[in-house]
Amino acid sequence: IAFFLLLAVSIHMLYEGFIEWxxxxxxxxxxxxxxxxxLLIVAIATSLDALAVGVSxxxxxxxxxxxxxxxGGWAFASTIIGMSIAKKIPQRLSAVFNIIGACILLILAFExxxx
Numbered sequence: 001i002a003f004f005l006l007l008a009v010s011i012h013m014l015y016e017g018f019i020e021w022x023x024x025x026x027x028x029x030x031x032x033x034x035x036x037x038x039l040l041i042v043a044i045a046t047s048l049d050a051l052a053v054g055v056s057x058x059x060x061x062x063x064x065x066x067x068x069x070x071x072g073g074w075a076f077a078s079t080i081i082g083m084s085i086a087k088k089i090p091q092r093l094s095a096v097f098n099i100i101g102a103c104i105l106l107i108l109a110f111e112x113x114x115x
Contacts, residue, residue, distance in 0.1 A: 003109050006108055024092050
C-alpha cells in the first residue's frame, strides 16, 4: 500500500512541477492553496502511516516516549526549516523543488518494494 501511495504522490508532484515549469515565464498569480478534499486525503494517508508505526512499536514492546518525542521533534523541526526555506527562495523555483521532491518520493517508493 505504501508503494502505491508514494507512487501516486510522486506522479502528481511531477505533473504539477512540469506544469509549473511550462508556465514559469507567465506572471506570478496569487497562490491557490489546496482544496479541502486534497487536504483530507493527505491527512488520512498520514494518519494511516502513523497508525502503522504505532502498531509496530506496540507489538515490539518498546517504550513509546522516546519514539514519540523523537518523531514529533523531527517532524516539527523539518516543517519549520522547510517553511523558512520556502519563504526565502523565489517563486519561480517552486517547479524545480516539486520535481526534486517527486524524484525523492519515487526513489523511496521503489526502495520500499525491496523491503
